[in-house]
Amino acid sequence: MKVVQVLPALELGGVERGTLEVAEGLVKAGHESIVVSAGGRLVNALEAAGSQHVQWDLGRKSLRTFLQVRPFRRWLEQQQPDIVHVRSRMPAWIVWLAWRGMNPETRPRFITTLHGMHSVNRYSAIMGKGERVIAVSETAKRYLLDNFPEVDPAKVTVIHRGIDPDEFPRGYRPPDSWLETFYTDNPQARDKFLICFPGRITRWKGHLDLVEVIGRLKAQLPNVHVLVIGSDPKGKFLAEVKAAIEAQSLVEHFTFLGTRSDMKELYAISDVMLSLTSTTAEAFGRTVVECLSIGTPVVGYAYGAVEETLSALYADGLVDTGNVEGVVEKIVTLASSTEQRKPDENNFLLNNMIRKTLAVYERFSS
Known part of the structure; x- marks a missing residue:
């Protein structure tokens, strides 16, 4: 053929x-x-x-x-x-x-x-x-x-x-050499409750909702820190996101990493990943599945295919679309409990x- x-x-x-x-x-x-x-x-x-x-x-x-x-x-x-x-x-x-x-x-x-x-x-x-x-x-x-x-x-x-589960293995821990390099380059992220937020920096990916989440979360979880992974393909939205962060005095809680090829390691060091798309729906949402495969929980809006994948693998992470306070509550629960259900084994x-x-x-x- x-x-x-x-x-x-x-x-x-x-x-x-x-x-x-x-x-x-x-x-x-x-x-x-x-x-x-x-x-x-x-x-x-x-x-x-x-x-x-x-x-x-x-x-x-x-x-x-x-x-x-x-x-x-x-x-x-x-x-x-x-x-x-x-x-x-x-x-x-x-x-x-x-x-x-x-x-x-x-x-x-x-x-x-x-x-x-x-x-x-x-x-x-x-x-x-x-x-x-x-x-x-x-x-x-x-x-x-x-x-x-x-x-x-x-x-x-x-x-x-x-995805290939061998590429994103359950319980993966990055090598010490990678950890030392990452935290040397990003000392502000060391010993923090890390939130992974991957995706192109576009209006529909939910970056402004992310800022609202951290604005409400910092009082309950002062050591929260967000790793924003991705670039602004049209060079138009990043400045707006950063302005919103500065307006709420949240600069110390954010690190912008740009496009990365070490997603496995970034998923693994994160305590939770967020997916906050609420306008143009994800058709599949590969990053959600990759992160869950490693075993890091994902909290996401019940919208588009993110609802589909989370329902199958980690229904505890679903939040009504646009419910910023619901996202905050989920993160606080994850941060305060060691009894949370781990994501199911990946079947995608x-x-x-x-x-x-x-x-x-x-x-x-x-």
Whole structure:
């Protein structure tokens, strides 16, 4: 079986990681794997795992990108893959237009994966046009069917994203060398009750709610300290968050770490992780599952797929969306008790995700 996956680029992110994971699974199962993207820092890892990368920018949001429809159609006709699988809206439009013009008897099967809760419009509707549609959670499936009634529910399959439990092992403790380096670089975090808050610094991730939580929490838990992990992709919101922190005299309670590659260690040293998304819902929420896999509790709003994963793994961490005081109460309880229920063993596993995805490919291409 020959599978082509198409996405905008191979930089960091959940879509990119899922693409690499499926590509590696294909190769290990003896299939041919090709990934089409504009390139990026993950290309070397992709090729080292046995896949072929074809550099082709189909993700640029420009009318000029539609000039690639015919060249891509010719390329598909030459390659003759069994499956073409798209994971992002702009490439999906190009691939769908190219695929639609091919001979229905010989063209590949067209699969889409819905990774995010996009704005509801004609542009986003492309993610429901796959002959088979994979949704990364029940939440993503409900979003698709509720907002795009033309999508046939029978063609939608839920395949939860998954993590490797060996990468985030239960009870992990960072090496002493890492701990010493981290606390030397961040002495303000030593011997504190640490809250992990990962995610891009955007309005919808809940950073302003986080500031309100710490403002109410500091009187009951004066040694609380937040590790904010992530960057501001558009350079617009970070200043607003920092201004809110300064306005409540909370600067000493926050450390901004930027984008990190040592999430396993950061989860492990934290006493709790927060997930406070309340507007644009998470389609899966990988960081929640990673953190729970290590055994660190997560407190999160019951919204989107965070509700789905917390309900399955650590229902004690659920709080009504927007209930800042409820978050504070949960944290205080965690800080004051050694009897709290630990997160259940993770069942959102990478092997399950790969196995189910390959089963869709094989069943659909036969």
